[in-house]
Amino acid sequence: MLDRRRFLFSTAAAAAFAGLPLSSSELQAQVDDHQPLPPKDLYDRDQEAYWSELRKQFVIPADEVYLNNGTVGSSPRPVLRAIMEAYRVTEQMAQDDPEDYPIWGYGAWNEFRDPLAAFVGATRDEIALVRNATEANNYIANGLEMQAGDEVLMSDQEHPGGEQPWLLRAKRYGVVVKKYQIPLPPKSPADILNRVSDAITPRTRIIFASHITTVTGVVQPVKEIAALARSKGILSAFDGAHVIGMMPLNLHDIGCDMYTCSPHKWLQAPKGSGFLYVRTDIQEKLWNTIATEGWQEPELKAERFQRIGSSNVPILAGLRASIALAQSIGIDRIERRHRQLADRMLAEMTKRGAESWTSPDPTLRCAIVTVNVPPLKRMEMETWMWKQKKIRIRGGEPSKLRLSTPYYLLPTDMDRFLASFDEFKRQNRA
Ligand SMILES: Cc1ncc(COP(=O)(O)O)c(C=O)c1O
Numbered sequence: 001m002l003d004r005r006r007f008l009f010s011t012a013a014a015a016a017f018a019g020l021p022l023s024s025s026e027l028q029a030q031v032d033d034h035q036p037l038p039p040k041d042l043y044d045r046d047q048e049a050y051w052s053e054l055r056k057q058f059v060i061p062a063d064e065v066y067l068n069n070g071t072v073g074s075s076p077r078p079v080l081r082a083i084m085e086a087y088r089v090t091e092q093m094a095q096d097d098p099e100d101y102p103i104w105g106y107g108a109w110n111e112f113r114d115p116l117a118a119f120v121g122a123t124r125d126e127i128a129l130v131r132n133a134t135e136a137n138n139y140i141a142n143g144l145e146m147q148a149g150d151e152v153l154m155s156d157q158e159h160p161g162g163e164q165p166w167l168l169r170a171k172r173y174g175v176v177v178k179k180y181q182i183p184l185p186p187k188s189p190a191d192i193l194n195r196v197s198d199a200i201t202p203r204t205r206i207i208f209a210s211h212i213t214t215v216t217g218v219v220q221p222v223k224e225i226a227a228l229a230r231s232k233g234i235l236s237a238f239d240g241a242h243v244i245g246m247m248p249l250n251l252h253d254i255g256c257d258m259y260t261c262s263p264h265k266w267l268q269a270p271k272g273s274g275f276l277y278v279r280t281d282i283q284e285k286l287w288n289t290i291a292t293e294g295w296q297e298p299e300l301k302a303e304r305f306q307r308i309g310s311s312n313v314p315i316l317a318g319l320r321a322s323i324a325l326a327q328s329i330g331i332d333r334i335e336r337r338h339r340q341l342a343d344r345m346l347a348e349m350t351k352r353g354a355e356s357w358t359s360p361d362p363t364l365r366c367a368i369v370t371v372n373v374p375p376l377k378r379m380e381m382e383t384w385m386w387k388q389k390k391i392r393i394r395g396g397e398p399s400k401l402r403l404s405t406p407y408y409l410l411p412t413d414m415d416r417f418l419a420s421f422d423e424f425k426r427q428n429r430a
Contacts, residue, residue, distance in 0.1 A: 121250030148174030217368025
Protein backbone atom coordinates (compact mmCIF):
# COMPACT_ATOMS: atom_id res chain seq x y z
CA MET A 1 0.00 0.00 0.00
CA LEU A 2 1.24 3.51 -0.74
CA ASP A 3 2.04 5.53 2.32
CA ARG A 4 -0.05 8.68 2.65
CA ARG A 5 2.72 11.13 1.84
CA ARG A 6 3.76 9.20 -1.21
CA PHE A 7 0.14 9.01 -2.28
CA LEU A 8 -0.35 12.77 -1.98
CA PHE A 9 2.83 13.63 -3.79
CA SER A 10 2.51 11.06 -6.50
CA THR A 11 -1.13 11.71 -7.37
CA ALA A 12 -0.58 15.46 -7.60
CA ALA A 13 2.51 15.05 -9.70
CA ALA A 14 0.92 12.39 -11.85
CA ALA A 15 -2.00 14.66 -12.61
CA ALA A 16 0.46 17.37 -13.53
CA PHE A 17 2.91 15.42 -15.58
CA ALA A 18 0.79 12.61 -16.96
CA GLY A 19 2.92 9.65 -16.03
CA LEU A 20 5.99 11.37 -14.63
CA PRO A 21 5.32 11.29 -10.89
CA LEU A 22 7.91 12.67 -8.53
CA SER A 23 8.24 10.08 -5.79
CA SER A 24 8.49 11.18 -2.19
CA SER A 25 12.12 10.08 -2.09
CA GLU A 26 12.89 12.17 -5.19
CA LEU A 27 11.22 15.17 -3.64
CA GLN A 28 13.05 14.57 -0.38
CA ALA A 29 16.32 14.44 -2.32
CA GLN A 30 15.51 17.77 -3.97
CA VAL A 31 14.74 19.38 -0.64
CA ASP A 32 17.89 17.98 0.95
CA ASP A 33 19.97 19.21 -1.94
CA HIS A 34 21.45 22.21 -0.16
CA GLN A 35 21.58 24.79 -2.90
CA PRO A 36 23.31 27.73 -1.26
CA LEU A 37 21.46 31.04 -1.35
CA PRO A 38 23.06 33.45 -3.82
CA PRO A 39 25.77 35.61 -2.24
CA LYS A 40 24.45 38.97 -1.10
CA ASP A 41 26.83 41.00 -3.28
CA LEU A 42 25.68 39.19 -6.43
CA TYR A 43 22.60 41.42 -6.41
CA ASP A 44 24.79 44.53 -6.69
CA ARG A 45 26.92 42.98 -9.41
CA ASP A 46 24.23 41.36 -11.54
CA GLN A 47 20.58 41.42 -10.53
CA GLU A 48 19.39 38.94 -13.16
CA ALA A 49 22.06 36.45 -12.09
CA TYR A 50 20.94 36.89 -8.48
CA TRP A 51 17.28 36.12 -9.23
CA SER A 52 18.26 33.28 -11.48
CA GLU A 53 20.31 31.73 -8.66
CA LEU A 54 17.43 32.22 -6.24
CA ARG A 55 15.09 30.40 -8.61
CA LYS A 56 17.08 27.24 -7.79
CA GLN A 57 15.68 27.33 -4.25
CA PHE A 58 12.28 26.40 -5.69
CA VAL A 59 11.35 22.80 -6.48
CA ILE A 60 9.11 23.88 -9.37
CA PRO A 61 10.80 22.07 -12.29
CA ALA A 62 13.01 24.35 -14.39
CA ASP A 63 10.92 23.67 -17.49
CA GLU A 64 7.67 24.74 -15.83
CA VAL A 65 6.46 28.36 -15.90
CA TYR A 66 4.34 29.18 -12.88
CA LEU A 67 2.17 32.27 -13.29
CA ASN A 68 -0.41 31.31 -10.68
CA ASN A 69 1.35 32.33 -7.48
CA GLY A 70 -1.75 34.40 -6.69
CA THR A 71 -3.64 31.21 -5.95
CA VAL A 72 -0.88 29.40 -4.08
CA GLY A 73 2.83 30.02 -3.84
CA SER A 74 5.46 27.32 -3.81
CA SER A 75 7.47 26.78 -0.64
CA PRO A 76 11.18 26.84 -1.46
CA ARG A 77 13.83 24.50 -0.08
CA PRO A 78 14.65 26.38 3.15
CA VAL A 79 10.97 26.37 4.07
CA LEU A 80 10.48 22.69 3.23
CA ARG A 81 13.60 21.80 5.19
CA ALA A 82 12.35 23.71 8.24
CA ILE A 83 9.03 21.86 8.15
CA MET A 84 10.60 18.45 7.76
CA GLU A 85 13.17 19.13 10.45
CA ALA A 86 10.43 20.26 12.80
CA TYR A 87 8.54 17.03 12.16
CA ARG A 88 11.68 14.99 12.72
CA VAL A 89 12.29 16.70 16.06
CA THR A 90 8.74 16.90 17.38
CA GLU A 91 7.73 13.39 16.42
CA GLN A 92 10.45 11.96 18.66
CA MET A 93 8.14 12.84 21.58
CA ALA A 94 11.26 13.77 23.53
CA GLN A 95 10.47 17.34 24.57
CA ASP A 96 12.17 18.49 27.80
CA ASP A 97 8.99 19.57 29.49
CA PRO A 98 6.61 16.59 29.79
CA GLU A 99 3.71 18.98 29.12
CA ASP A 100 5.27 20.41 25.95
CA TYR A 101 3.90 18.30 23.14
CA PRO A 102 0.35 17.85 24.44
CA ILE A 103 -0.14 21.59 24.97
CA TRP A 104 1.03 22.59 21.53
CA GLY A 105 -2.52 23.06 20.42
CA TYR A 106 -2.96 25.64 23.17
CA GLY A 107 0.49 27.20 23.17
CA ALA A 108 1.42 30.84 22.88
CA TRP A 109 3.74 30.01 19.97
CA ASN A 110 5.67 33.20 20.63
CA GLU A 111 8.72 31.85 18.85
CA PHE A 112 6.63 31.99 15.69
CA ARG A 113 4.43 34.99 16.48
CA ASP A 114 7.34 37.29 17.35
CA PRO A 115 9.15 37.21 14.00
CA LEU A 116 5.81 37.42 12.21
CA ALA A 117 4.64 40.40 14.28
CA ALA A 118 7.92 42.21 13.63
CA PHE A 119 7.64 41.47 9.90
CA VAL A 120 4.11 42.93 9.62
CA GLY A 121 4.43 45.92 11.96
CA ALA A 122 2.35 44.60 14.85
CA THR A 123 2.86 43.18 18.31
CA ARG A 124 2.74 39.53 19.31
CA ASP A 125 -0.42 40.13 21.34
CA GLU A 126 -2.31 41.32 18.26
CA ILE A 127 -1.53 38.23 16.18
CA ALA A 128 -3.37 34.91 16.23
CA LEU A 129 -1.85 32.12 14.15
CA VAL A 130 -4.67 30.44 12.26
CA ARG A 131 -4.76 28.37 9.09
CA ASN A 132 -5.45 30.93 6.40
CA ALA A 133 -7.30 34.11 5.45
CA THR A 134 -10.58 32.25 5.01
CA GLU A 135 -10.49 31.03 8.60
CA ALA A 136 -9.47 34.44 9.90
CA ASN A 137 -12.20 36.16 7.86
CA ASN A 138 -14.76 33.81 9.41
CA TYR A 139 -13.57 34.74 12.89
CA ILE A 140 -14.25 38.38 12.07
CA ALA A 141 -17.67 37.83 10.48
CA ASN A 142 -18.81 35.53 13.29
CA GLY A 143 -17.27 37.37 16.18
CA LEU A 144 -18.62 40.91 16.09
CA GLU A 145 -21.81 42.01 17.82
CA MET A 146 -24.22 43.19 15.13
CA GLN A 147 -27.99 43.58 14.95
CA ALA A 148 -30.27 42.58 12.09
CA GLY A 149 -30.18 45.46 9.63
CA ASP A 150 -26.62 46.49 10.52
CA GLU A 151 -24.48 46.73 7.42
CA VAL A 152 -21.10 45.42 6.33
CA LEU A 153 -19.65 47.28 3.38
CA MET A 154 -17.36 45.38 1.02
CA SER A 155 -16.06 45.69 -2.54
CA ASP A 156 -17.55 43.84 -5.48
CA GLN A 157 -14.23 41.98 -5.87
CA GLU A 158 -14.11 39.95 -2.65
CA HIS A 159 -12.92 36.37 -2.62
CA PRO A 160 -15.53 33.79 -1.52
CA GLY A 161 -13.38 33.24 1.59
CA GLY A 162 -14.09 36.84 2.55
CA GLU A 163 -17.58 37.36 1.16
CA GLN A 164 -19.27 34.08 2.08
CA PRO A 165 -18.82 34.30 5.87
CA TRP A 166 -20.79 37.55 5.71
CA LEU A 167 -23.43 36.08 3.41
CA LEU A 168 -23.89 33.26 5.93
CA ARG A 169 -24.27 35.76 8.74
CA ALA A 170 -26.70 37.76 6.61
CA LYS A 171 -28.86 34.71 5.92
CA ARG A 172 -28.79 33.50 9.50
CA TYR A 173 -28.95 36.74 11.46
CA GLY A 174 -30.14 39.43 9.07
CA VAL A 175 -27.06 41.63 8.78
CA VAL A 176 -26.97 43.36 5.42
CA VAL A 177 -24.13 43.01 2.89
CA LYS A 178 -23.60 46.17 0.82
CA LYS A 179 -21.04 46.51 -1.95
CA TYR A 180 -19.14 49.30 -3.63
CA GLN A 181 -17.91 48.82 -7.16
CA ILE A 182 -14.25 48.89 -8.14
CA PRO A 183 -13.90 50.20 -11.70
CA LEU A 184 -12.16 47.97 -14.27
CA PRO A 185 -9.61 49.40 -13.83
CA PRO A 186 -9.61 52.10 -11.12
CA LYS A 187 -7.69 55.16 -12.33
CA SER A 188 -6.64 56.55 -8.94
CA PRO A 189 -7.01 55.93 -5.19
CA ALA A 190 -9.76 58.57 -5.13
CA ASP A 191 -11.62 56.53 -7.73
CA ILE A 192 -12.04 53.84 -5.05
CA LEU A 193 -12.18 56.00 -1.94
CA ASN A 194 -15.10 58.09 -3.21
CA ARG A 195 -17.10 54.96 -3.89
CA VAL A 196 -16.46 53.65 -0.38
CA SER A 197 -17.44 56.98 1.10
CA ASP A 198 -20.62 57.21 -1.00
CA ALA A 199 -21.72 53.71 0.08
CA ILE A 200 -21.49 54.36 3.83
CA THR A 201 -24.86 54.70 5.55
CA PRO A 202 -25.91 55.28 9.18
CA ARG A 203 -26.21 51.46 9.50
CA THR A 204 -22.65 50.69 8.32
CA ARG A 205 -20.82 48.97 11.17
CA ILE A 206 -17.76 47.59 9.40
CA ILE A 207 -15.90 47.99 6.15
CA PHE A 208 -14.46 44.65 5.09
CA ALA A 209 -12.35 44.74 1.94
CA SER A 210 -9.44 43.03 0.28
CA HIS A 211 -6.18 44.91 0.50
CA ILE A 212 -5.29 43.27 -2.83
CA THR A 213 -8.28 41.83 -4.64
CA THR A 214 -8.41 38.32 -5.99
CA VAL A 215 -10.42 39.37 -9.05
CA THR A 216 -8.01 41.87 -10.61
CA GLY A 217 -5.13 42.28 -8.14
CA VAL A 218 -5.95 45.93 -7.43
CA VAL A 219 -4.15 47.27 -4.37
CA GLN A 220 -6.84 49.20 -2.53
CA PRO A 221 -5.93 52.38 -0.61
CA VAL A 222 -6.40 50.68 2.77
CA LYS A 223 -4.77 53.34 4.91
CA GLU A 224 -7.19 55.94 3.60
CA ILE A 225 -10.16 53.56 3.90
CA ALA A 226 -9.20 52.76 7.52
CA ALA A 227 -8.96 56.48 8.32
CA LEU A 228 -12.32 57.16 6.68
CA ALA A 229 -13.92 54.33 8.66
CA ARG A 230 -12.44 55.53 11.93
CA SER A 231 -13.59 59.12 11.31
CA LYS A 232 -17.15 57.78 11.13
CA GLY A 233 -16.93 55.35 14.06
CA ILE A 234 -16.96 52.32 11.76
CA LEU A 235 -14.66 49.30 12.14
CA SER A 236 -12.26 48.42 9.34
CA ALA A 237 -11.02 44.93 8.47
CA PHE A 238 -8.90 43.98 5.49
CA ASP A 239 -8.36 40.67 3.79
CA GLY A 240 -4.65 40.76 3.05
CA ALA A 241 -4.33 37.22 1.70
CA HIS A 242 -2.05 38.47 -1.11
CA VAL A 243 -0.11 41.14 0.68
CA ILE A 244 2.44 39.55 2.99
CA GLY A 245 5.53 38.74 0.96
CA MET A 246 4.35 40.65 -2.11
CA MET A 247 5.17 44.04 -0.63
CA PRO A 248 6.14 45.49 2.76
CA LEU A 249 3.27 45.36 5.25
CA ASN A 250 2.93 47.56 8.32
CA LEU A 251 -0.33 47.02 10.14
CA HIS A 252 0.09 49.82 12.67
CA ASP A 253 0.78 52.21 9.84
CA ILE A 254 -2.37 51.10 7.99
CA GLY A 255 -4.31 51.75 11.19
CA CYS A 256 -7.07 49.18 10.61
CA ASP A 257 -8.87 47.24 13.32
CA MET A 258 -8.48 43.74 11.90
CA TYR A 259 -6.46 42.12 9.14
CA THR A 260 -6.17 38.61 7.74
CA CYS A 261 -3.45 36.86 5.74
CA SER A 262 -2.54 33.75 3.77
CA PRO A 263 1.28 33.72 3.73
CA HIS A 264 1.25 30.59 1.58
CA LYS A 265 0.76 32.84 -1.41
CA TRP A 266 3.43 35.53 -1.79
CA LEU A 267 5.57 34.74 1.26
CA GLN A 268 5.89 31.19 -0.11
CA ALA A 269 5.04 29.88 3.36
CA PRO A 270 3.46 26.45 3.89
CA LYS A 271 -0.23 26.03 3.15
CA GLY A 272 -2.18 26.18 6.39
CA SER A 273 -0.18 28.95 8.05
CA GLY A 274 -2.30 32.11 8.19
CA PHE A 275 -2.92 34.82 10.71
CA LEU A 276 -5.57 37.09 12.13
CA TYR A 277 -4.56 40.54 13.38
CA VAL A 278 -6.81 42.19 15.93
CA ARG A 279 -5.84 45.63 17.20
CA THR A 280 -5.48 45.59 20.99
CA ASP A 281 -8.22 48.16 21.66
CA ILE A 282 -10.91 46.20 19.92
CA GLN A 283 -10.03 42.67 21.00
CA GLU A 284 -12.74 42.70 23.62
CA LYS A 285 -15.33 43.36 20.89
CA LEU A 286 -14.53 40.12 19.09
CA TRP A 287 -16.10 36.87 20.31
CA ASN A 288 -14.33 33.58 19.81
CA THR A 289 -15.70 31.41 17.01
CA ILE A 290 -13.90 28.31 18.22
CA ALA A 291 -13.93 27.85 21.96
CA THR A 292 -11.69 25.75 24.12
CA GLU A 293 -9.79 26.53 27.29
CA GLY A 294 -8.89 30.20 27.32
CA TRP A 295 -11.74 31.78 25.39
CA GLN A 296 -12.90 33.62 28.52
CA GLU A 297 -9.45 34.94 29.38
CA PRO A 298 -9.01 38.40 27.86
CA GLU A 299 -5.49 38.61 29.28
CA LEU A 300 -4.47 36.07 26.61
CA LYS A 301 -5.04 38.88 24.07
CA ALA A 302 -5.03 37.59 20.47
CA GLU A 303 -3.69 34.21 21.58
CA ARG A 304 -7.28 33.42 22.58
CA PHE A 305 -8.21 33.21 18.86
CA GLN A 306 -5.47 30.75 17.95
CA ARG A 307 -6.55 28.15 20.49
CA ILE A 308 -8.25 25.65 18.25
CA GLY A 309 -7.06 22.36 19.72
CA SER A 310 -4.12 20.29 18.48
CA SER A 311 -2.36 21.97 15.63
CA ASN A 312 0.30 21.53 13.01
CA VAL A 313 3.28 23.18 14.66
CA PRO A 314 5.91 22.12 12.05
CA ILE A 315 3.97 24.28 9.59
CA LEU A 316 4.73 27.24 11.84
CA ALA A 317 8.43 26.40 11.65
CA GLY A 318 7.99 26.66 7.88
CA LEU A 319 6.27 30.02 8.25
CA ARG A 320 9.17 31.30 10.33
CA ALA A 321 11.64 30.08 7.71
CA SER A 322 9.71 31.84 4.96
CA ILE A 323 9.93 35.11 6.90
CA ALA A 324 13.66 34.59 7.39
CA LEU A 325 14.12 33.95 3.68
CA ALA A 326 12.16 37.08 2.68
CA GLN A 327 14.22 39.10 5.15
CA SER A 328 17.47 37.72 3.85
CA ILE A 329 16.49 38.70 0.30
CA GLY A 330 14.98 42.00 1.47
CA ILE A 331 11.26 42.75 1.17
CA ASP A 332 11.97 46.03 -0.64
CA ARG A 333 13.98 44.16 -3.27
CA ILE A 334 11.24 41.58 -3.58
CA GLU A 335 8.62 44.27 -4.10
CA ARG A 336 10.79 46.03 -6.69
CA ARG A 337 11.28 42.78 -8.57
CA HIS A 338 7.55 42.03 -8.42
CA ARG A 339 6.77 45.42 -9.88
CA GLN A 340 9.38 45.21 -12.64
CA LEU A 341 8.10 41.83 -13.79
CA ALA A 342 4.45 42.86 -13.61
CA ASP A 343 5.07 46.14 -15.45
CA ARG A 344 6.77 44.25 -18.26
CA MET A 345 3.97 41.67 -18.40
CA LEU A 346 1.34 44.41 -18.56
CA ALA A 347 3.19 46.30 -21.29
CA GLU A 348 3.65 43.13 -23.36
CA MET A 349 0.03 42.07 -23.01
CA THR A 350 -1.37 45.49 -23.91
CA LYS A 351 1.00 45.56 -26.91
CA ARG A 352 -0.78 42.36 -27.95
CA GLY A 353 -4.18 44.05 -27.83
CA ALA A 354 -5.29 42.87 -24.38
CA GLU A 355 -7.65 45.16 -22.48
CA SER A 356 -6.02 46.08 -19.18
CA TRP A 357 -8.04 45.67 -15.99
CA THR A 358 -4.87 46.57 -14.08
CA SER A 359 -4.69 50.12 -12.83
CA PRO A 360 -2.56 52.62 -14.76
CA ASP A 361 -1.68 54.05 -11.31
CA PRO A 362 1.36 52.12 -10.01
CA THR A 363 0.21 52.57 -6.40
CA LEU A 364 -2.87 50.47 -7.21
CA ARG A 365 -1.02 47.50 -8.64
CA CYS A 366 1.92 45.27 -7.75
CA ALA A 367 2.58 41.66 -8.82
CA ILE A 368 -0.75 40.65 -10.37
CA VAL A 369 -1.63 41.66 -13.91
CA THR A 370 -5.20 41.20 -15.04
CA VAL A 371 -6.19 41.55 -18.66
CA ASN A 372 -9.22 40.76 -20.74
CA VAL A 373 -8.53 38.96 -24.01
CA PRO A 374 -11.84 38.32 -25.84
CA PRO A 375 -12.75 36.38 -27.88
CA LEU A 376 -10.14 33.94 -26.52
CA LYS A 377 -11.61 31.55 -23.96
CA ARG A 378 -9.61 31.53 -20.79
CA MET A 379 -10.42 27.94 -19.82
CA GLU A 380 -9.32 26.64 -23.21
CA MET A 381 -6.17 28.68 -22.90
CA GLU A 382 -5.46 27.52 -19.34
CA THR A 383 -5.75 23.88 -20.37
CA TRP A 384 -3.73 24.34 -23.57
CA MET A 385 -0.98 26.25 -21.78
CA TRP A 386 -0.60 23.53 -19.20
CA LYS A 387 -0.97 20.47 -21.42
CA GLN A 388 1.04 21.76 -24.37
CA LYS A 389 3.51 24.15 -22.79
CA LYS A 390 3.80 23.41 -19.05
CA ILE A 391 2.73 26.95 -18.27
CA ARG A 392 0.31 27.58 -15.41
CA ILE A 393 -2.00 30.56 -15.76
CA ARG A 394 -5.31 31.39 -14.11
CA GLY A 395 -8.28 33.38 -15.30
CA GLY A 396 -11.98 34.05 -14.97
CA GLU A 397 -14.94 33.59 -17.27
CA PRO A 398 -15.06 34.16 -20.10
CA SER A 399 -11.79 35.80 -21.18
CA LYS A 400 -9.97 37.18 -18.16
CA LEU A 401 -6.35 36.26 -17.50
CA ARG A 402 -4.80 36.83 -14.08
CA LEU A 403 -1.05 36.64 -14.41
CA SER A 404 1.06 36.52 -11.26
CA THR A 405 4.68 37.59 -11.46
CA PRO A 406 6.51 36.22 -8.39
CA TYR A 407 10.15 37.20 -7.87
CA TYR A 408 11.35 33.74 -8.88
CA LEU A 409 9.86 34.13 -12.37
CA LEU A 410 12.66 34.56 -14.88
CA PRO A 411 12.43 36.87 -17.91
CA THR A 412 12.96 33.83 -20.14
CA ASP A 413 9.90 32.23 -18.48
CA MET A 414 7.88 35.29 -19.32
CA ASP A 415 9.16 35.18 -22.91
CA ARG A 416 7.99 31.57 -23.14
CA PHE A 417 4.53 32.53 -21.93
CA LEU A 418 4.29 35.46 -24.33
CA ALA A 419 5.37 33.36 -27.31
CA SER A 420 2.84 30.70 -26.29
CA PHE A 421 0.11 33.31 -25.95
CA ASP A 422 0.90 34.51 -29.49
CA GLU A 423 0.74 30.93 -30.75
CA PHE A 424 -2.58 30.25 -29.04
CA LYS A 425 -3.99 33.48 -30.43
CA ARG A 426 -2.87 32.60 -33.97
CA GLN A 427 -4.37 29.11 -33.73
CA ASN A 428 -7.65 30.39 -32.38
CA ARG A 429 -7.99 33.05 -35.05
CA ALA A 430 -7.44 30.49 -37.79
C1 LIG B 1 -8.30 38.09 -1.31
C2 LIG B 1 -8.35 36.64 -0.94
N1 LIG B 1 -8.88 36.28 0.24
C3 LIG B 1 -8.92 35.00 0.63
C4 LIG B 1 -8.43 34.00 -0.17
C5 LIG B 1 -8.49 32.59 0.31
O1 LIG B 1 -7.24 32.18 0.70
P1 LIG B 1 -7.11 30.88 1.60
O2 LIG B 1 -7.66 29.76 0.80
O3 LIG B 1 -5.66 30.77 1.84
O4 LIG B 1 -7.89 31.12 2.85
C6 LIG B 1 -7.88 34.31 -1.41
C7 LIG B 1 -7.34 33.26 -2.29
O5 LIG B 1 -7.06 33.44 -3.45
C8 LIG B 1 -7.84 35.67 -1.80
O6 LIG B 1 -7.35 36.03 -2.99
